[in-house]
Amino acid sequence: MLERAVLNVMSRTGMHRKLYERNEEAVKQHLIGEIMGALGWDWNNPEEVRPEERTEDGRADYALLLNGEIVAFLEAKNLSVNVIKRDEPLRQLARYCFSRGVKYGILTNGAKWVVVKAFAEGTSLRDRVLFTVDLEEEPLERVLVKLSLLSKERITKLERLSSLLSALEIAYKSLLNEGFDGGTLVNYLLARGKPSIIPIGKLSGVERPRTVYVYENGWKPLPLGEKSLKGALMAVLDYLEARASGVKREELRKVKEVLSAMDLPPEKVVQLLIGIEKDEGIKLGVEV
Secondary structure (H helix, E strand, O other): OHHHHHHHHHHHHHHOHHHHHHOHHHHHHHHHHHHHHHOOOOOOOOOOEEEEEEEOOEEEEEEEEEOOEEEEEEEEOOOOOOOOOOOHHHHHHHHHHHHHOOOEEEEEOOOEEEEEEOOOOOOOOHHHEEEEEEOOOOOHHHHHHHHHOOOOOOHHHHHHHHHHHHHHHHHHHHHHHOOOOHHHHHHHHHOOOOOOEEEHHHOOOOOOOOEEEEEOOOEEEEOOOOOOHHHHHHHHHHHHHHHOOHHHHHHHHHHHHHHHOOOOOHHHHHHHHHHHHHHHOOOEEEEO
């Protein structure tokens, strides 16, 4: 839903840029409202989104509320205002937040977003910028992750989550500088908590499988009786027999009978499994 909203906003800013550069109200309705709605905020519900919220320093464009309390002010500008580079709109937003004791401020022109912590002793305003988002300059994947921190479910954890995200980026860049491959690092993170599955083609024959897997939109474990390479072979044949019908099913049953009675060297079992992968067009692996 958020991805669709971001793509819609990018399309509109490309097609109607001049409109959004001079018309702040169009930015609010066509751009900001769609993204905030995709983030779970009921844009037309005054219990969640309150426009023109009064402060001692003026009116904030929007107040975002949870359980009756304002969690953030959102200030909108037209598309001609570079909210990431210009300081005055950010200072204006910070004054609104400070006057009402609101912790977070969001400044946006629909395409660029700045999220700031309104106050902290001994820091400058720029020090308190938690993150920026640029729909037109950043990869979509980064845009979606950062904008998701403004969702109704996550905004109360905004500072902690943005800090974790920043730490992740710093660690990733540092490891790249130490010579690690980016793809290897990504695979390292994705593999967290998953079994280490060895592709059949990389087996040497000395392994003792704990589980055998077939890939079907993800690794699917097969029932394994004997925890050996021969047991893995028989489990794969059971899987193929269950999927087959007619003559092929009968042939697989006979193959199983013959092989189960044979004393097969592990190297031969590996060759048979590799042949099954090729002939059946499937992908196999084992956890050892």
